[in-house]
Amino acid sequence: MLNALRFIGWPLLVGILVALLLIQRYPQLVGGAAESYTLERAPQAIATTPGPNSYAAAVSGAAPAVANLYTTKVVEKPQQQPLTKDPVFQRFFSDSLPRQRRMESSLGSAVIMSPEGYLLTNNHVTANSEQIVVALRDGRETLARVIGSDPETDLAVLKIDLAELPVIKVGHSDSIRVGDVALAIGNPFGVGQTVTMGIISATGRNQLGLNTYEDFIQTDAAINRGNSGGALVDANGSLIGINTAIISESGGSQGIGFAIPVKLALEVMTSIIQHGQVIRGWLGVEVQSLTQELAESFGQEGRPGIVVAGVYRDGPAERAGLQPGDLILSIDGEQASDGRSSMNQVARTRPGDKIDIDILRNGKPLTFTAEVGMRPPVAATTPKPPKPE
Known part of the structure; x- marks a missing residue:
């Protein structure tokens, strides 16, 4: 009897294990619910529209209106001599050190925007340049003059005097x-x-x-x-x-x-072109985003807003009554979700226009009316890298 159990025991045990594995893998065999999932299948393509195998037509239309720029500027550096490297000497005679003047050249590009000869380029390409040479694709070269620049967007407008200029088509x-x-x-x-x-x-x-x-x-x-x-x-x-x-x-x-x-x-x-500079609206405030910690301190968890971090003396915001620590909720009806968007909104406002500013001060909602001023000009310095130039 014992030998018979040993003879059939192992096959029986193996069979039970196999059955358990099958039930786990295919529960529908014993009436269990099978795991389900849904796939979103793309429709079977009946006909396809291939993309262009060449962009030559696009390039031939745009490329003639893209010019090469060659700029030069004078750079002054102190002459390097053994004595001038002495810190004590530099401390007392730094202003009277002999200086070496040299020409520095750089490369860039520009886009011809109008037949009148207006070109767009980057401010960091032309800033402080002594001479700007514009080379057209058709082989013509001429000197350009800077009509104006805007370091805050890194744009500059140039003007050249040539006839029959190729002009680029403006997109959206x-x-x-x-x-x-x-x-x-x-x-x-x-x-x-x-x-x-x-x-x-x-x-x-x-x-x-x-x-x-x-x-x-x-x-x-x-x-x-x-x-x-x-x-x-x-x-x-x-x-x-x-x-x-x-x-x-x-x-x-x-x-x-x-x-x-x-x-x-x-x-x-x-x-x-119209004003010689970019005219932007200005409130005279420094703002920061409403972090979670600040939101908790204001009791405004989950509510957007920007915090007034500083107010310029005698600026539009100070004259309107804003103070550091105020929480701006909206500007002229637009929700103040982040500082950059709100300040861009103010910048697009015409100086002299009045806007309503809804704030929260010490838990109390207040509304102020400010007359937008004109943003003071920024020194035309070369922006920080990374720039391809």
């Missing part, structure tokens, strides 16, 4: 989509006009620390030194942005480039 930067084809046209490294292709990687990029007013188009089209001020165009050859900056550890293109949307560039250009 506010209707582009992530994934759209983008072409960058410029003069990288001075090799001559070059076209690179990529896609729109993102829109509305800000808080990069490049400019005061940031609303960048991000693209992976290769942008390198010399591309600054050149054109970013769509698949039809229409201008959608002015190539401006890159993020790179090596100094070369790593697929993260930024362009100023043409809509913003045109606003700046129009203001410079």
Whole structure:
């Protein structure tokens, strides 16, 4: 009897284990509910519309209106002599040290915007330049003069006097989509006009620390030194942005480039041509975002707002009655969600106009009316890198 149990025991045990595994894997065999999942399947394509196998038509329409820039500036540096390196000598005679003057040249690009000869480029390309040479694709060269610049958006407007200028077709930067084809046209490294292709990687990029007013188009089209001020165009050859900056550890293109949307560039250009400068509204406040800690201290968890960190003396905000520590809830009916958006809203307001500012002070809601002033000009200094130039 014992031998018989041993003879059938192992096969029986193996059978039970197999049955348990089958039940666990296929519960529907014993009436259990099977695991279910849903897949979203793409419709079967009956006919496809292939993309263009060439962007030559777009390039031929846009490229003639992209010019190469060659700028020169005088740079003064103290002459390096053994005695001048002495810290004591530098302390007492630094102002009277002999200085060496030399010419420094740089490369860039510009876009011909109108037959009257107005060009758009970057401020950091032309800032402090002694001479700006514009070289057109058709072989003509001429000197350009700076009509005006706006360091806060890193844009500059140039003027040249040539006949029969090729003009770029202006596109719609506010209707582009992530994934759209983008072409960058410029003069990288001075090799001559070059076209690179990529896609729109993102829109509305800000808080990069490049400019005061940031609303960048991000693209992976290769942008390198010399591309600054050149054109970013769509698949039809229409201008959608002015190539401006890159993020790179090596100094070369790593697929993260930024362009100023043409809509913003045109606003700046129009203001410079009409007024000689960009006129922006100004409140005279420094603000910061409402962090979770600050929201808890204000008792405003989950509610948007910006905190007044500082008020300029005798500025529009101080005259209206705002104080440091006030929590701004809305400006002229628009919710104050973050400091950059709210200050951009004020900048778009015409100086002299009045706006209502809803705040919270010591838990009490208040409303002030401020007369928007004109933003003081900013010194035309070269913006911080990363810039492809």
